[in-house]
Amino acid sequence: METIVSNKLQQFVVGLDPTQLPVPHTLQLMAQNHLLAKDFPTTKSERFKYTRLAKLANAQMSNSLLLEKGQLSQHKILTDAYTVYINNKQIILPTDLPSGLQIKLNTEDPDAFHEASFYDVFGALNILYAQNGISIRVANNCTLDKPIQIVQVNSGGKYFYRHHFNFGENAEAAVYIVTKSTIDSNSFAHTHFQYDIAQSARIKVYKIQDCCAGHFDFHEDRAIQNATSHFEINTLTLDGSFVRNDTMVAVKGEHAQTYLNGAYWLKEEQHVANYTTIDHQVAHCESFETYKGVAADRSTAVFNGKVFVRKDAQKTNAYQSNSNVLLSDNASVNSKPELEIYADDVKCSHGSTTGQLDENALFYLRARGLSAATAKTLLLQAFMEDVLTYVKQDEALAYVHQRIADRFSWKY
């Protein structure tokens, strides 16, 4: 299918092949129509108000380079997991899966595209240009003995991926999604994750984003939760010069619980944007959302968190908070909590703070003999710690601590 789009977008898609994945034809048409009217988003558009894309539009991507399995496996975080490696065009699937777990290429799973949708230019491009992706199924009543680990390593080029998860009724699983890029490569990746969560499933997703400078990392996470399910998604951004996460959870079954957490540690010229939406469509559900970050040097962070409570979603409890600490006069955070409530018997709260470390606390610690640097580190670690308490896996936590220590000289 040929797509005609305007100037910068046209340049951007040069060299990309139309998708060979079984994306529904009607959806491809919608995506094309969406793009016809659009150019590369500017800061005038609401969704990109705080994100300058000129760098991306002008970026020359380095040649796509395929890595060998030995090189790829160096990027894994968990030693004992069902691990998938994704590197540009190649996907390496694990063997020896237990009964109840299926991991395939998404082309082999016709259901992988049934809920596909898009919300912006990049989402539309993904529908038209997605090269590949995986499909993971966890059967009803299956409790996985080990986590699933997806290691996606970007090494040059522009790639669109679509991954699909189907968690059966009463299934229990933890998924680690590790995103890396190779040093010195300029690359772009836009990855769409779809999570279908059946009744009473208990699913925890940990996204560990640790790309190098020069990589543009876009993530779209779309979850649909059914009744009494528990879904937790933790997005930890450890590095990467440009990261954009767009996470949307539709809660469609009663008594479901949603935990949406994020943490980001920024310095230099990093830009990290987190857009989240929790859509409470039915009654008796709870959601808890905590995003926290520190921003040093000239870095910029964006948090835009929407919570919808629809008319029928009575007795909803929804809590959202975003707090940030600025470590330099040149760092900035744009934080925008948004609540839209159409039901009348709900408990909802949101809060957003951006500031500096508490001077009184710093003085108190120094008055006990801690150096200013140690006191500051201790307070920053304490500030970020409540998001990290969700990471219960030792290797993952050790990795996160190590990377923070590398980049910020914090000692754990």
Add this chain to the structure above:
Amino acid sequence: MIKIENLHASINGKEILKGLDLEVKAGEVHAIMGPNGAGKSTLAAVLAGREDYEITAGSVTFLGKDLLDLPTEDRAREGLFLAFQYPVEIPGVSNVNFLRTALNEKRAYHNQEPISAKDFMALVREKSALVELDAKLASRAVNEGFSGGEKKRNEIFQMAMLDPKLAVLDETDSGLDIDALRIVSQGVNALKSPENASIVITHYQRLLDYIIPDVVHVLYDGKIVKSGPKELALELEERGYDWIKESL
């Protein structure tokens, strides 16, 4: 131990300390009393190194060093301890972890090896018992959710852990009931030795029933205007401060 001469300090251009003189020798307990706004808490803050205050004149010599030249943490490492009037709550930072870091940074400053985990925990047990501080509180986040009395006991616990040369207790009695007052005072008295000294800043004579001072000073309008034996505290309790103001 400490010699303060002609100390002038101001905040936001307003002069609070206006030529304060005070000398405390090892083994002594000095009480500083005075009406509201006299500069009692300012003195404590200036000694600890609070940067909001500007020192416009005077000197402070602590164990032979120019105290005002040292950053806050080095004053602490040299052996100065300020028990805060309002201890700060620090969520997420555990009391014992932070104390261990404090103790080890002090030891490193004095070229000593870090304390072992075992010795440290033994010290925690010993010193928390001294102020009847629940061991659970010792391991919780610093002052978070502590009652007023627990916060003050935690201050004395920290003091016991850090074993200072000079302790400055800033209105440690404020907000304490009689039992807590007794426990806190017992802690302070137990730490008293011929090698260290205390400056007890208080509003009320009550605390001085428990911590017996060698000298009582009256701080008024930024200066020490009267000094005397412990009986002076009783006289102040009875007669208030007006007779002192009039005699100036």
